[in-house]
Amino acid sequence: MSLMGDSTTISVPLENKLLAALSKKEYERLLTQMEYVPLNYTEVLYQPNERIQHVYFPNSGLIALTSPVNKSSTTAVNMIGSSGMLGIGVFLGDPVSPTPAIVLVAGTALKMKAAVLQKESRRGSLQRLLLDFTHSQLTLAYQAAICNHYHQIHERLCCWLLYIHDAAGSTEFPMTHNLLANMMGVRREEVSKAASALQDDKVISYRPGHVTILNLAELKKVTCECYRIVKGMK
Amino acid sequence: MGNSTKPRSPVGNQMLAALPKKEYQRLLPDLEPVTLAFADVLYEPDQPIRHVYFPISGMVSLLSNVNERATTAVNIVGKDGMIGIQVFLEMNISPNRAVVHVAGTALRMEAEVLQRESQKWPLERLLRRYTQALLTQAHQATICNHFHNVNERLASWLLFTHDQAGVDEFPMTHQFMSGMMGVRREEISKAAAAFQKNKLISYTPGRIRILNRTGLKAICCKCYSIIRAKSVTY
Numbered sequence: 001m002s003l004m005g006d007s008t009t010i011s012v013p014l015e016n017k018l019l020a021a022l023s024k025k026e027y028e029r030l031l032t033q034m035e036y037v038p039l040n041y042t043e044v045l046y047q048p049n050e051r052i053q054h055v056y057f058p059n060s061g062l063i064a065l066t067s068p069v070n071k072s073s074t075t076a077v078n079m080i081g082s083s084g085m086l087g088i089g090v091f092l093g094d095p096v097s098p099t100p101a102i103v104l105v106a107g108t109a110l111k112m113k114a115a116v117l118q119k120e121s122r123r124g125s126l127q128r129l130l131l132d133f134t135h136s137q138l139t140l141a142y143q144a145a146i147c148n149h150y151h152q153i154h155e156r157l158c159c160w161l162l163y164i165h166d167a168a169g170s171t172e173f174p175m176t177h178n179l180l181a182n183m184m185g186v187r188r189e190e191v192s193k194a195a196s197a198l199q200d201d202k203v204i205s206y207r208p209g210h211v212t213i214l215n216l217a218e219l220k221k222v223t224c225e226c227y228r229i230v231k232g233m234k
Numbered sequence: 235m236g237n238s239t240k241p242r243s244p245v246g247n248q249m250l251a252a253l254p255k256k257e258y259q260r261l262l263p264d265l266e267p268v269t270l271a272f273a274d275v276l277y278e279p280d281q282p283i284r285h286v287y288f289p290i291s292g293m294v295s296l297l298s299n300v301n302e303r304a305t306t307a308v309n310i311v312g313k314d315g316m317i318g319i320q321v322f323l324e325m326n327i328s329p330n331r332a333v334v335h336v337a338g339t340a341l342r343m344e345a346e347v348l349q350r351e352s353q354k355w356p357l358e359r360l361l362r363r364y365t366q367a368l369l370t371q372a373h374q375a376t377i378c379n380h381f382h383n384v385n386e387r388l389a390s391w392l393l394f395t396h397d398q399a400g401v402d403e404f405p406m407t408h409q410f411m412s413g414m415m416g417v418r419r420e421e422i423s424k425a426a427a428a429f430q431k432n433k434l435i436s437y438t439p440g441r442i443r444i445l446n447r448t449g450l451k452a453i454c455c456k457c458y459s460i461i462r463a464k465s466v467t468y
Contacts (some may be wrong), residue, residue: 040454067373069381077373092366093359098464099373122355128324134365135323141372142298142308142329149379150300185380 015059016110017083018129026125033120039063039154041106041174042090054111055087061107062167064183065099066190075148075185078141079104081167084133090114091121091130102185105167105203106174136233143226148185151224154194156184158223161204161213163230171213198222246290247341248314248362252468257356264351265341270294270334272405276317277328285342286318290357292338293398296330305331306416308375312336312398315364321345322352322361336398337405353374360468365464374464382455383390387415388425389454392435396444396459399415403443428452 014020021026039045039061046052048068050141056063063086065078079098080086086109089095095114121127147156164173177195181188198204203215203222213219220227245251250258250265268275272293277283279299287294294317308330311317317332317340326345337467343351352358378387391414395404408426412419426442429435434449435442444450451458 057301065373068379069377073381075380077376078369088369089366092362093365093371094366098370121324131323132325134369135320135325137318138323138365138369139329139371141369141376145308145372145376145379146298146300146306148376149306185377 003147009072015082015108016057016085019057019110019135021053021129022125030112030120030126031110031114037109039103039107039109039110042101042179043103044100045103046099046101048098048100050097052087052090052095052097052114054113055085055090055117056109056111057085058082058107058109060105060167061103061109062105062164063101064104064180065101067099069185073170073185074182076096076183077144078137079163080137082107084137085130087114087117088130088134088137090117092134102168104179105164139233140230143229147224147226151226153184153190154197155196155222155224156226157191157194158219159227160184161211162219162223162227164211165213165219166231171216173211174209176209177210246313246339247288247316248466249316249364250288250341251466252360253356257354261343261351261357264343264347266343268340268342270338270340272334272337273410274334275331276334277330277332279329281328283318283321283326283328284346285344286316286321286348287342288316288338289313289340291336291339291398291400292334293336293395294332295335296332297413298330303342304416305413306375306379307414308372309368310335310371310394311368313338315367316361318345318348319361319365319368321348322358322365324349333413335410336395338398363468364466367464370464371461374461378455378457379393382457384415384417384421384425385428386455387417387451387457388422388429389434389450390458391415392429392442392444393447393450393454393458395442396447396450397462403441403446405440406442407440 060082063080064076066074067077068074086101121130177188177191181191195206199206203218205212289312293310293312295307297305298308299305352361408419408422411422426437430437433447
């Protein structure tokens with residue numbers, strides 16, 4: 001079930017930080033060309049190698065770009081939350097998504113037609129903000145390359161749980177071992193093993209499809225440095 | 235391959251070659267030819283970028299580091315692109331170490347000049363496209379670092395190096411490859427010894443000779459063909 005229900009909010013709060021950094025006038029002009037949509041948990045927004053029709057400015061939630069490696073494995077190569085925009089390829093002039101995008105944490109977003117973004121981002125403050133955001137996506141991609149290669153499964157699991165926690169704004173959220181495994185690029189059994197160790201230590205509790213964080217401070221102690229580095233990027 | 239090092243295009247660097255002729259000629263006084271020697275370091279991480287480089291030949295690897303000793307390559311830049319994309323993204327700090335992987339030549343430009351010039355559309359369009367290519371390549375590096383074994387990755391790296399070197403024999407050390415691939419030197423030496431035994435390469439301290447390119451292509455991970463196929467088109 002969607003966390004959002006059929007929300008028909010009239011005044012859209014400026015929760016997307018990229019849009020919030022625009023002048024009020026520019027934001028209001030763009031708002032007429034955007035549509036308020038829910039982001040549903042595990043919803044797939046882009047299929048691989050599909051032409052991007054819409055870009056999304058999340059107000060809340062978290063979207064992961066997950067690259068398929070082979071038939072059974074995927075790994076997250078980047079993520080987009082309320083500080084950015086999904087569909088940066090449209091801005092960069094290559095509007096085909098090489099990687100699928102999947103909603104990891106439910107939320108809402110403002111959705112804009114790709115053609116509109118292309119036109120609007122040629123100049124002005126939206127262009128500058130998207131350059132900034134591109135910079136952080138590139139830096140985040142570099143960090144992911146390091147994290148996937150060097151860090152241990154239990155530290156990476158803590159890191160992912162913290163990203164999800166922060167985006168959910170709650171210590172309780174829907175999540176499966178399978179989805180975590182697909183983000184981390186490891187087998188589900190390895191996630192389950194690391195998760196049960198955290199459960200034994202009373203850091204999290206887990207029932208099928210649901211994680212509750214019991215000890216946030218401990219999670220922050222065990223995570224790899226990537227969590228702090230990525231938080232510091234914003 | 236022969237030992238021709240002369241660029242085919244009169245401009246040499248593909249990004250500059252894609253500029254309107256008048257634009258290129260206007261930029262020419264700000265482009266200074268420089269040589270890139272094997273293992274030269276162009277940028278250190280977290281240091282300000284003074285110049286950007288448009289390679290005409292050779293290849294530069296961008297390394298991300300976990301700590302002083304553990305590094306891994308996240309991007310490679312050849313005559314298809316530019317080193318110092320952060321300047322375009324309005325963040326004049328390099329997150330990477332940029333190290334010359336294959337010797338060659340480049341045209342360099344002061345960072346301030348690029349910053350000014352990149353606000354003009356023809357160059358901005360090319361830089362946007364190239365940024366997308368770097369992002370896609372970094373995403374592939376995340377996959378490759380994590381999923382592919384040392385033999386597959388070494389074969390891919392030797393093919394990338396061979397492509398850019400344009401000659402069958404080039405300077406290379408196991409230590410250098412270790413820094414690119416983020417694995418211990420001993421593992422590189424072991425993989426290289428197996429390649430040598432199978433007459434794919436011959437190795438003398440500090441130099442590698444490619445003997446059987448087809449054989450390397452049979453071993454390399456698919457990242458080699460993926461990255462080749464996704465090379466930027468302006």
